[in-house]
Amino acid sequence: MSARSPKLTTALRAARKDGLSHLILDGTLIRTDRVKADRPYFSVKHQCHGMNVQVIAAPNGRILWTSGAMPGKIHDLTAARIWGILRELQKTGILTLADKAYQGAEAAVVITPYKGRNKPAGQKQANRSHAKLRGPGEHANAQLKSWRILHRLRCSPAKAGHLVKAIAVLQNHRTAQATRG
Template sequence: MLFYRASLPLSRQTLTYATGVIRRHRKTIGSKGRALPPGTQALMTLVYLRKGETFAELAAGFAVSTSTAWRYVNEAVDALAARSPKLDSVLRRARADRLPYLILDGTLVAIDRLAADRPFYSGKHHRHGMNLQVLSAPDGALLWVSGELRGAVHDLTAARIWGLIRALAAAGLLVLADKAYQGAGEHIVTPYKGRGKPESQKDANRSHARLRGPGERANAQLKTWKVLRRLRCCPFRTGRIAKAIHTLQLREAASC
């Protein structure tokens, strides 16, 4: 097997933060005698999330067993995910900041599944995956990401399952979303549907698209971390991985 040096496009502050999270977690559970120190475990986790390397590749690069790499990464991901922004606090902050509107969108994280795994198949995206719901600010900044649901779940159904529709209505915030969310309520504005629309509705749809467009940036922020481009682990870890990435993304933005 050949080895080589590689760089990771993340700041030193992000590594320091992840190291602190892992160190505090180890102290909480009273863990001793680990194969890797907290800083190296944090670096391994960042490599996994940012570069999407397999556990076998991580194990070879950090000179541990594959099972140890799997256990260390999952432990760190869970600790980071627990620190991701919660929906209630995000909505309170949005009201305090007087944001004119929020952008709601769904994204599909591709997974390794066969054609027989129908519940994971998204008819919208024509691939197997897991559904995530994402809230972003008008400038496209990622505010909140949900847990995972099977890809066959419709975006509107997913938003209802996670309590998004009810929470947004209670917060009194205006939300822009695509046609998949039609029928969610008056506080969620979607484009007009159908052919042969009058020019006024076409103009409204164009304006809606311009305002909602930056919301795609939030999904793009998540998928700059290559692990979410095609997930090769248990699909029911998708939400925790996305939340851990959001935690790190906030720390990375703060260091810029």
């Protein structure tokens, strides 16, 4: 089933062809049952073992593409660089909204919110607008995690990426069936 999942370039070309106004890039941690000796899989941010998966979604929350799984300790921006996401987004030129984890991305098309506490009113408003546009795309991660098998993976971490891709294909099929019927 994961073989039906589109490649990154194919998904971005389809998004451009569909005329999407923007995309949403976000990373998520899929929790796993790992022993404490498996340090690469431990996410300090989440205080648990897991796998980092990058997700590109449409503005309506439809999952367009998911990456393979990387160890949980890898930062979202690093994972995006490793998978070549930023380079491909730059090539297609589609505006992409991302959270603060992607600040410092070299791609000019990746827009992140302003950081800091005491921001001027204009920056606060920009962050609110950014969050409203990015919000529906955040549902893509929630859709993935709604599948019970991803609540806590008990399989080999090497299989986690294929499993997430297969679930993304099934989720899109289920969503398409619901809109038709």
